Amino acid sequence: MTATSPQAAPRGARRLRLPKPLRNASLLIGAAITLTIIGLAIFAPLVATHDLAQMDMPNRFSGPSLEHLLGTDNFGRDIWSRLVYGARISLSIALIAVVASAIIGTLVGLISGYFGGWIDLVLMRITDVFLGFPPLVLVLAVVAVMGPGLMNVALSLVVVSWTEYARVVRSTTLTLREQNYVQAARALGASWPRILFREILPNSLGPIIVLASLGLGTAIIWESALSFLGFGLPPPAPTWGWSLSYGTRFIRDEPWMSIISGAAIMVTVLGFNLLGDGLRDLLDPRQQTRGKG
Amino acid sequence: MTDYIIRRLLLFIPMAIGIVVVTFCLLLLIPGDPASVLLGQEATPEGIAALRRTLGLDDPWYVRLGGYFLNLLQGDMGRSIFQNAPVSEIIFDRLGATIELATVALVLAVAVGVTLGVLAANRQGGIIDTFTMLLAQIGISMPVYWLALLLMLAFAVHLGWLPAIGRGEPLPTALAMALTGNPAPLVDSLSHILLPAASLALNSAAIISRLVRTSMLEVLREDFVRTAAAKGIRRGPVIWRHALRNALLPVVSVIGLRFGALLGGAILTETIFAWPGLGQLTISAISQRDIPLIQGIVLTFALIYATVTLLVDLLYAAVDPRIRLR
Numbered sequence: 001m002t003a004t005s006p007q008a009a010p011r012g013a014r015r016l017r018l019p020k021p022l023r024n025a026s027l028l029i030g031a032a033i034t035l036t037i038i039g040l041a042i043f044a045p046l047v048a049t050h051d052l053a054q055m056d057m058p059n060r061f062s063g064p065s066l067e068h069l070l071g072t073d074n075f076g077r078d079i080w081s082r083l084v085y086g087a088r089i090s091l092s093i094a095l096i097a098v099v100a101s102a103i104i105g106t107l108v109g110l111i112s113g114y115f116g117g118w119i120d121l122v123l124m125r126i127t128d129v130f131l132g133f134p135p136l137v138l139v140l141a142v143v144a145v146m147g148p149g150l151m152n153v154a155l156s157l158v159v160v161s162w163t164e165y166a167r168v169v170r171s172t173t174l175t176l177r178e179q180n181y182v183q184a185a186r187a188l189g190a191s192w193p194r195i196l197f198r199e200i201l202p203n204s205l206g207p208i209i210v211l212a213s214l215g216l217g218t219a220i221i222w223e224s225a226l227s228f229l230g231f232g233l234p235p236p237a238p239t240w241g242w243s244l245s246y247g248t249r250f251i252r253d254e255p256w257m258s259i260i261s262g263a264a265i266m267v268t269v270l271g272f273n274l275l276g277d278g279l280r281d282l283l284d285p286r287q288q289t290r291g292k293g
Numbered sequence: 294m295t296d297y298i299i300r301r302l303l304l305f306i307p308m309a310i311g312i313v314v315v316t317f318c319l320l321l322l323i324p325g326d327p328a329s330v331l332l333g334q335e336a337t338p339e340g341i342a343a344l345r346r347t348l349g350l351d352d353p354w355y356v357r358l359g360g361y362f363l364n365l366l367q368g369d370m371g372r373s374i375f376q377n378a379p380v381s382e383i384i385f386d387r388l389g390a391t392i393e394l395a396t397v398a399l400v401l402a403v404a405v406g407v408t409l410g411v412l413a414a415n416r417q418g419g420i421i422d423t424f425t426m427l428l429a430q431i432g433i434s435m436p437v438y439w440l441a442l443l444l445m446l447a448f449a450v451h452l453g454w455l456p457a458i459g460r461g462e463p464l465p466t467a468l469a470m471a472l473t474g475n476p477a478p479l480v481d482s483l484s485h486i487l488l489p490a491a492s493l494a495l496n497s498a499a500i501i502s503r504l505v506r507t508s509m510l511e512v513l514r515e516d517f518v519r520t521a522a523a524k525g526i527r528r529g530p531v532i533w534r535h536a537l538r539n540a541l542l543p544v545v546s547v548i549g550l551r552f553g554a555l556l557g558g559a560i561l562t563e564t565i566f567a568w569p570g571l572g573q574l575t576i577s578a579i580s581q582r583d584i585p586l587i588q589g590i591v592l593t594f595a596l597i598y599a600t601v602t603l604l605v606d607l608l609y610a611a612v613d614p615r616i617r618l619r
Contacts, residue, residue, distance in 0.1 A: 026430075125307055125308075125311065126311070128308060128311070129308060129311030129312055129314075129315060130315070132308055132311070132312050132595055132599050132602075133312070133315070133591065133594065133598070134553040134554065134598050135553070135554065136554075136560060136561075137556065137557050137590075137591055137595070140560065140579060141319055141579075141587055141588075141591045144582065144587050145319050145320070145322045145582075145584065145587070146322055146323070217434065221436050224436060224438075225436065225437075225438060225561060228438050228561070229560075229561070229576060230580070244438065244439065245438075248442060248565075251442065251445075251450070252450055255442075255446055255450075258442055259443070259446075262438075262439030262442065262443070263439075265436050265439060266431075266436060266439060269435075269436070270431065273430060273434050274430065277430070
């Protein structure tokens with residue numbers, strides 16, 4: 001047990017059995033949304049209809065039309081094209097942050113759970129300390145001192161995200177360590193890296209994948225929050241958060257620019273959350289056996 | 294119980310030390326020489342040397358860390374670089390507004406989240422269940438800053454029912470005035486806090502509703518619920534009185550964790566609604582790269598959060614004997 005024991009569920013681990021009608025729909029809709037957005041981001045140069053920097057002042061704040069699918073922003077730039085390129089920024093930062101967090105957290109969790117003793121104690125105390133900061137506060141503080149930029153934003157997200165993987169992987173490792181097949185491998189003289197990476201890790205992948213999917217959504221929310229506050233990638237980078245935030249200057253008369261940028265963020269996050277919940281029902285056997293029915 | 298309290302209190306110490314160390318390390322993260330980075334392009338060598346002395350950058354790191362600790366123990370968080378005032382004073386002026394906002398949001402989130410969770414669990418797979426969980430999924434995916442904007446557009450700009458920005462009298466003051474027969478400030482305060490608190494609360498309400506639902510579903514399968522039903526107690530009291538009391542236990546610890554998310558989220562809501570709290574201060578401190586102030590704010594947020602988690606753990610142990618016996 002970790003010392004802060006009453007908190008049985010790690011932060012963000014939402015124990016959940018979806019109502020039946022939502023269960024498969026979750027996975028399908030989530031996959032559809034995320035794949036579409038990933039596709040748009042990858043093929044941004046093809047699907048964008050306008051040059052990002054092309055301004056058209058007489059046509060600023062025009063509504064959706066055939067010429068401008070989602071209308072134009074305060075400089076008369078095409079919102080659809082900017083959103084598509086914005087997806088590239090959000091997704092790449094989220095992906096870097098999630099992969100790095102998953103690797104760091106998984107390593108910490110594996111080592112902590114497998115060796116136990118003082119190693120476990122020290123690693124879990126460190127994890128607790130990082131969990132002790134309100135996440136967004138720590139993200140902001142890291143970006144504040146390191147300055148904006150793609151890698152710095154990603155790094156700031158890693159600082160707050162790795163803990164979740166560490167705690168979940170540690171607890172699966174604690175269980176798996178006692179399983180017969182692991183004991184057998186040990187009896188056969190397998191080295192500890194072999195046991196950790198060949199026996200335990202493959203069987204922990206389910207929860208890690210679920211966390212990663214939910215983590216992509218969270219990372220996008222935080223990245224956009226940073227851009228929204230003006231600490232993300234500086235303009236002219238077409239970040240969703242910047243468009244949302246800059247649009248608020250014209251919110252009384254022309255709310256469209258802000259609304260549509262926020263909608264892009266929400267739909268993307270919703271996609272990853274649905275996917276994560278769907279995957280959880282599919283992949284995470286512990287969650288499935290928990291309910292007795 | 295005393296045993297548990299002492300053990301839990303002792304754990305607070307390494308935690309607090311860890312938090313201070315991480316906060317201190319923020320200064321080490323600055324690429325290059327912090328003094329010249331902070332002073333920017335027009336820095337003179339004398340200015341840099343002076344700032345290095347103020348920040349204590351010429352000493353080895355362990356001396357600085359030790360000094361930082363000693364000062365903190367005396368309640369001294371250093372001086373703000375740009376406001377020429379003690380960091381602790383600047384923060385203290387803003388603290389109340391943020392705690393008020395986060396607390397009201399927490400109350401809203403718990404009230405809404407618990408109600409929806411219970412309603413959803415009442416008939417698993419039914420229309421209410423599906424609809425509520427769909428709503429919760431959307432609530433979880435909704436960025437605070439976007440929701441805040443939509444609420445402001447709808448209720449302040451278009452309908453004009455509520456003020457868009459600012460804060461009334463502090464709630465405790467307003468409450469006291471209402472008790473002495475002057476309800477106007479209380480109405481004003483509540484109308485100001487409603488939109489920021491509601492937008493801040495939605496995320497947590499959604500998460501709490503999902504937790505309560507799962508927890509209720511488990512409890513509703515327990516024998517004592519069947520016994521109560523068999524005794525002829527109506528469904529309503531069984532759910533709201535017997536089952537909910539047990540289902541809320543795991544939720545209590547999560548509520549403490551949500552407070553951390555609310556404090557962080559407050560930074561965003563405060564910016565949008567011009568709420569004069571720590572969040573606004575954070576943004577201005579970061580824009581000016583006022584490192585001592587940033588450190589002070591981070592430390593304050595973390596210590597409030599750690600204290601709330603501590604209180605929740607103790608409360609949890611008081612309610613659930615299984616915890617303190619472990």
